Amino acid sequence: MFAESAVVGSVGDIGRVNAATVVRSLLRDGPIARTEVAERTGLTRATVTRATAKLIDMGIVVEGEPIRSFGRPMIPIDVRAEDRVVVSIHVGVTLTRIGLVDVRGRILQERKRLHVTTEPAGLVDDVCQVAREMLAEHAPDAEVIGVGASIGGWVDTESGVVVRYTPLGWSDVPLVTMIAERLHLPVLFDHMVRGMALSEMMFGSARDVGDFLQIYVGDVLGAASVDAGIIRRGPRGAAGSIDHLPVSGESTRTCSCGRRHCAQWLVTDRAVRDDAVALGLAGAGVTMDDLVASDDDGVLGLLDERARLLGEAVGLLIDFENPSLLLLAGPQTRRPGFLEAFRSGLSVRSDHGGDLDLPVRIAGFGDSTPTPASAALCLDAYYRDPIGYLTALRAPTVPPQEASTG
Numbered sequence: 001m002f003a004e005s006a007v008v009g010s011v012g013d014i015g016r017v018n019a020a021t022v023v024r025s026l027l028r029d030g031p032i033a034r035t036e037v038a039e040r041t042g043l044t045r046a047t048v049t050r051a052t053a054k055l056i057d058m059g060i061v062v063e064g065e066p067i068r069s070f071g072r073p074m075i076p077i078d079v080r081a082e083d084r085v086v087v088s089i090h091v092g093v094t095l096t097r098i099g100l101v102d103v104r105g106r107i108l109q110e111r112k113r114l115h116v117t118t119e120p121a122g123l124v125d126d127v128c129q130v131a132r133e134m135l136a137e138h139a140p141d142a143e144v145i146g147v148g149a150s151i152g153g154w155v156d157t158e159s160g161v162v163v164r165y166t167p168l169g170w171s172d173v174p175l176v177t178m179i180a181e182r183l184h185l186p187v188l189f190d191h192m193v194r195g196m197a198l199s200e201m202m203f204g205s206a207r208d209v210g211d212f213l214q215i216y217v218g219d220v221l222g223a224a225s226v227d228a229g230i231i232r233r234g235p236r237g238a239a240g241s242i243d244h245l246p247v248s249g250e251s252t253r254t255c256s257c258g259r260r261h262c263a264q265w266l267v268t269d270r271a272v273r274d275d276a277v278a279l280g281l282a283g284a285g286v287t288m289d290d291l292v293a294s295d296d297d298g299v300l301g302l303l304d305e306r307a308r309l310l311g312e313a314v315g316l317l318i319d320f321e322n323p324s325l326l327l328l329a330g331p332q333t334r335r336p337g338f339l340e341a342f343r344s345g346l347s348v349r350s351d352h353g354g355d356l357d358l359p360v361r362i363a364g365f366g367d368s369t370p371t372p373a374s375a376a377l378c379l380d381a382y383y384r385d386p387i388g389y390l391t392a393l394r395a396p397t398v399p400p401q402e403a404s405t406g
């Protein structure tokens, strides 16, 4: 895949390694002066100056307006963001989000497209057509860095295949190849929750934290475990499923595993919506946004109960992982009473979740969380080796779609 084609390793690539260090420093702290980059990275001033010249030449870094203080004017440098765009695609249960995100992770445009079909080729055709329209309309002059694509379920990052995504009935769908063939761009692909963990490390709540546990609860449920800045994927990318964690409630549905106590049929948005309707608390077609905004005691009781059950399930993971930080994201987590109910569940089923005073943060980027999460998959590859990435992207002899799918 594209990211692996741009691996930095040999002695001759040391300039690229240094350049990547400079760019990541700017991503974090820019705009700052070259001297400050040297101080923060430990590189010599000469190395920073040399790397910056190459980075400016390639359009990865820009100089800002000189700032006059005492003595000589200081010229700040920063990552070039305004005309560098990533296409973000997140395939959800009922709709696909298509976004244009700049290289600072800021959403420039976002569209939600209801699935016109659940058949993979038809769905990807439609989504890619929308992406092309958005690029033509909103970023006609931008350099498109690539595509970050994500979905829930079981995702094999290495082969670019959706192994299984039950809500759409997909199995063994080569999503990366399908998107690359249509958009002629490198496609970086992973489970949405792992993209979310990456976006939190690059742009969000986990910038200072090397190990944390990311949990997402929406129409799907998922976890990403990060240790020393590395996200665990495991063989064929199957890590992170927490669908069958047992909780103390009983669902009206029997899970595919034959039980009725599995987290996925009690705490996901789908399950909560269905149960709200079944209990007469809401009408058919109610959305999670409607439920979260409700002040009805019955609805609030249901949401509190499900937040508590999620806390129980996550408590089991906390005892196993002992993370430094727990990040929670998803529509339900934005409700004012959510965290208190969640913590009460956590204390029931975790031996040390309560004792260690574990920091728990509601993370994500609101309703748009899947968009920067998907874009982060591409941006992670870009920032690991920006010179190598852009050299491969711009190479006239190797079309990027071959580099991405080969």
Ligand SMILES: [Zn+2]
Pocket (backbone or CB within 6 Å): 243, 244, 255, 256, 257, 258, 259, 262
């Ligand atoms: Zn189950």
